[in-house]
Amino acid sequence: MAQANIELLTPASRAEIDTWVAKYPPERKQSAVMAALRIAQDQNGGWLTTELMDAVAGYLEMAPIAVYEVATFYSMYQLEPVGRHKINVCTNISCLLRGSEDVVAHLQQRLGIKLGETTADGRYTLKEVECLGACVNAPVAQIARQYYEQLTPELIDRIIDGLE
């Protein structure tokens, strides 16, 4: 078996992963896999390569397939390059009832891309996600670490205009 190259994780990333590993018992260090994948993703401009996932597996002493399972399960991990701004729109039941379809349709039209695609200039990626846990203010979208709630097509226009 090829040895995973844990050097792919920067020293800063490894230090940050270590703070997460420290939260769990020593024999359960793989519990830090979700945080480790997020850190690896942030280090790589917002997406994960197979080599990076292997590095996380090597660092946490897990089987690579177990890391792939986590990375493919959760919608916050990107396995292909993404634009500078990743717009995550919730289309689950509460948001759907409150008009998320309109928000999605407007975004698709304005950006000229479909869900799951990235604009040619690499500025925006549009992504459909499952419940973001803010149903009380549906419909909801997440861009970077920020939640945007009670969205309408007008509001989302203003938000996008305000992005760098």
Add this chain to the structure above:
Amino acid sequence: MVTIEINGKPVQARPGAMLIEAADEAGITIPRFCYHKKLSVAASCRMCLVEVEKVAKPLPACATPVTEGMKVWTRSPKAISAQRNVMEFLLINHPLDCPICDQGGECDLQEMAMGYGKDVSHFSEGKRVVVSPDIGPLVATDMTRCIHCTRCVRFSDEIAGVTELGAPGRGEHMHIGTYVEKSLSSEVIGNVIDLCPVGALTSKPYRYSARPWELTSHSSVSPHDCVGANLTVDVRGRQVMRVRPRENEEVNEVWLADRDRYSYLALSHAERITAPQVKRDGAWQTVDWNTALTAAAHGLRGVVEKHGAQQIGALAGYGATTEEFYLLQKFMRGLGSDNIDHRLHQIDFSTQGAMPAFPWLGQALADLDNLDAALLVGSNVRKEQPLVALRLRKAARGGARLMAVNPIDYELNFPLTARRIVAPTAMVSELIAIAQALLESGGEAPAGFAALAAGVAVLDEHRAIARHLKDAPQSTVLVGNGVAQHAQQGALQMLAALVARLSGSRFGFLSEGGNSAGAWLAGAVPHRRAGGAAGAAGLDARGMLTAKLNGYVVLHAEPELDCIDGAAARAALQQAECVVALTPYVTDTMRDYADVLLPLALFAETSGTLVNAEGRWQSFTGCTTAPGETRPGWKVLRVLGNLCNLDGFDYEASDEVRRELEAACSAVLPSSKLEWQAPVPAAAGSGLCRIADYPIYAVDGMVRRSAALQQTPDATSGVARLNAATAAQYGVAGAAKVQVVQGGGGCVLPLALDERVPDGCVYVPAGLAATAALGAVDAVVELKAAE
């Protein structure tokens, strides 16, 4: 025991057992897909829903523990309704392509749908399609058919110890796969074919070749390792179509190694010889049996008359049946020669006199499951006896401390608590150090040990190994093939047995090939007669080659590959006046040295007995007839005996041979007791040391010719491996290929840097055409970069 009631019938169950286990014991069928008795409970398919009294919803029988007085209905309206609805969901994405599916006719999903399903589905939307990955040459995948039971995932993770299969994706997009497309590296991966309840994972070589209802099933036993896995051989007409495991909890449980499962492909290899041949004036002629046998008898008797009986010798392969071993030694001894041996991989025979008459594992195979500690000496058990490794893995999962003294840091499928990875020449002193560590806490050193121990440093690791062995209630020391093939085999065995004695552990042999124990019992060793009776010592396997005899009988072996010193074997056979080969295959090399070729039936084509590592005599009958004029070995030897006017060769069936041998062995019990003989210290070698072993798919003629096995990642055509520091020391760092020279022979091999190989050593496997020219007895090799 807990008493419960299933369908109104009282049933006794073990406390803590799941409902499905209790029902299975009582012979009550509950449908299931994800549940398997050898795997952890997933409770994901929901097919086993049953009604339980005082519980509002149906419960999964595989994940509901029994409680006293529980009342269960498996066929009540509520249970049937739940099962039918689950079946409807399971079939939503199933393609229902049974007419073109290999599983058709033996498919759990087909049968359950018939027994527990509805006629019509509510689902009218499009079904999903899943891309099927290529996971290697043994297992075909059609993942659209998968119902996500995860048996294959749990098998590879829990049993095989290779966590490579998984379930990436979520919801509709979840599928079983490897994410990164690759061949699975397991040597037992074929078992997922049996586990898969649908046609998602099927046998690649068997694909589209037969339907189960066309097949006749026969019982047989695998001849490739000392487990003696029980087989079901499926035959159509006279062709063996496939091999499956036959459940035997005490031997192979429900598993098979891939070697046992796919070696049948070699039954129809192009190199099969199907008619007797005789060499006349340098040209080969196909002749009838009478002519060939007369020529063989005449040739051998001619050598005996001209040069004496000591000038003939017999070399037998490890996988011959006990009956063949017995008749071969009877034939040789009838002619007056004790030169017979099956230990073709062995170099050192110095302690053969101390060996028990019936060497064994020191315990039953099933006892390995419950070990608390084990020390492996010179054993890559995962590739040598894959099913033993599964049992050791089971022990390790139960908390056993497994340890190893090995010449390479082999990738085993269980964790090692302690390991000493040293050059082959240093293994003796490792065992001395462990024995010395045990003596520090009492015990009596045997004669001559103190002299050996002088100058051997006892490290903390040695003390740890000693302590773990001594503290464990159930512990064992096992010597593997790496010891059998070692230049100081005698010393290693003596010291390993000493470590076992001092630590209160059982000592056992993980013997080579499928029938070493049978060979010892039958007298296919030069110094013992049938039943282990002592006799005049003839020449051993190596002695027969160095003595360059005038006549040889070769049985089920290709000495140029099967003898550890292939070059010496070839030279010895070439100079002989008469070589009679009883062989299922013929190669140009064999045509070059042989004078008479007698075509022999292979394991599925003949009756016989194999004795496994735990001393179990397993007899089997032929599953099919042998091709052409091919005959079972025992019949050929019987006629040869008669033609040489020897007494006692009038058998009518192989059972008679077995009965005769059994009578001779009636007082012989399996044993691993070695009479202590103080080992003679070997001079410390200098120079680069070769580590040679037989790769998993090079151990005998059949596996070497199984096309599917030869395409797996475990198959190798020969690579020289050494670590980076050693490569730099010998000036070959950066070379793509190296020239290896040993004992006057040389070959050019690709070079791979491998940190598992200790300093000062190079790993060059044996049993391969590419390395057959190397002499193997002196382990020192020369290495230089090749163009």
